[in-house]
Amino acid sequence: MRRVTINDIARECHTSKATVSYVINGRYNKVSEEMVEKVQRAIKELGYVPSLNAKSLAGRGSNLIGVIIPQMDVSEKLIFDNPFYSEFLSGIEYYLRKAGYGVVLSVVTRDNRFEELVKKWNLDGAVVFGIDNDSMLKRLGDYKFPVLLIDSYITSPDYYRMNICDEEACYEATKYLLRGKGRTALVTGQIGKSKLLEQRALGYRRALEEAGEEFDESLIFQGDITFEYGQAAAMQILKRGDVGQILATADILARGVINCLQSSGKKIPEEYSVMGFDDTYQSRNMYPRLTTVGQNISDRGEMAGRLILKIINHEKVEKENYMDCHIIEGDTT
Amino acid sequence: MRRVTINDIARECHTSKATVSYVINGRYNKVSEEMVEKVQRAIKELGYVPSLNAKSLAGRGSNLIGVIIPQMDVSEKLIFDNPFYSEFLSGIEYYLRKAGYGVVLSVVTRDNRFEELVKKWNLDGAVVFGIDNDSMLKRLGDYKFPVLLIDSYITSPDYYRMNICDEEACYEATKYLLRGKGRTALVTGQIGKSKLLEQRALGYRRALEEAGEEFDESLIFQGDITFEYGQAAAMQILKRGDVGQILATADILARGVINCLQSSGKKIPEEYSVMGFDDTYQSRNMYPRLTTVGQNISDRGEMAGRLILKIINHEKVEKENYMDCHIIEGDTT
DNA sequence: TTGTACGCGTTATCAA
């Protein structure tokens, strides 16, 4: 069976493409009532769905939004080891689907692939995760291509961003954690590679200093943001013997930490307090329930969908959009 | 900055669209060597990327593959509560990205939305999860639209499918589990709504009967495939008091079960053996390590990518494709 | 209401 086109509908109704197009787009004032009905019936009967390719070619946008997850260093695969992304994505997909937009999901592994993607699919806009410099974006700046950056600490003020208060959240978390079973360690990704992590580390440091605790570089454990590194860091922490509280900058890290501590027969929270960051669905469902910094991931995803559409439609949007975090008290502290 | 088109390249090289197109598509026999070089240089310099919309319109395929997750009953959102999907997706995305294809992700909530999606984006093919009847697909049958069904037990032989041996796997799992601390319960989704779950239940039953254990309908607990239902089922199991082993048909269920048992002070595996199904990244990282049926989710995703491309390209593909499962021994049995 | 040019890349046909 051939594809049903606008011409088929026009022929069926003994009218022209233009008329059909008007009906589709609700310009009812341009078409007689009976024709509107006739066309609508034909569309339903023949199962006509407008091709967005043609629409896109005609300059009306592709109705496709890119969701871009950069992954320069580590593996080029397995973007969903950290459930943060998948939960966020589910919020975006939900919102955009309701608005009639499609989501093209792509990991980007090289700087120029982003630009390539945009052109290739003629994307209307993109939601991009965790970019701190614009080497990846700058060529698109000329296009004024609609981009929403998630958790970016890019210095250029040109970009729309959606963030949480990382410094503040980690400050609060650390304050919450400081309850003197020992020193307070930070388990995190490579701080040098991510301004977000830098911010979180700053919050951690501020809380320590405010509490009069000595800041000690060696209490910061940096590695991959994986369950495995959480375990590895905990192993080192165990060896030190002077740590009583551990703040991890991702739930997945916290879970690794907890796993290692439990395997070593340590009691949580009696011997060690552990706190995560994100509040993923997975960690809401672990036992003991993880104390963590909640950031309503899926809601953020929906908000990201709302924002990128606003940006595309030239509605008024703040350049910086901050969403709230709050400490979720579990049983690991 | 305007979009760079094939015409820009042609003008830059003082040649025609056709020639540029030949170069792009490697028809080097149609173009002189120096022209090939000139065109390629211009393409690089101007940052030209062919629009797949135009290509699609010209009948050369859209290079877009749909990944469709039907969600008829429950919520229309939160497709990734069960990390099975996100891990699978990551495998698909990885494979297709390398092959130059894009992934359009969509939940489908009504029967006709699938067809609509296909037409709307002019998808080259689709990977569809968990469909057991063809009400959703039949209209596309006429198009011979390339579809790969994942974990489907559709009866029509027309479709390409990728499955695991659900009956066999649950048979083996149940056999593994039968170690006599008590009776063996099955915690699962709504069996009536999914042939896959039906198969798994059959495997469970076969193992019981082979072992001479009485099959008891009331030992099968059916609900949503969520952490929460796992907890609820475990609560009922605790009340009964005669169960010693629990097989869950998804890791996420098993985790709910374990959470509830642990909260109730039960020892695992001393008092209860619990086994899951899937081997998601999340459950590889829990403590105690979950015993489960591994199905190499991400590999299955890559294989799905490979298969759908083969189907699209009319390469020889078996209609039924089975992949292996194997029991992963953890610490919960 | 309708005819028609346009946007972009592909390909068959024609010309050098």
Place this chain on the structure above:
DNA sequence: TTGATAACGCGTACAA
């Protein structure tokens, strides 16, 4: 052998 011309596919929008 190499390159140019033109038609095609589909929806939009302006002119008629």
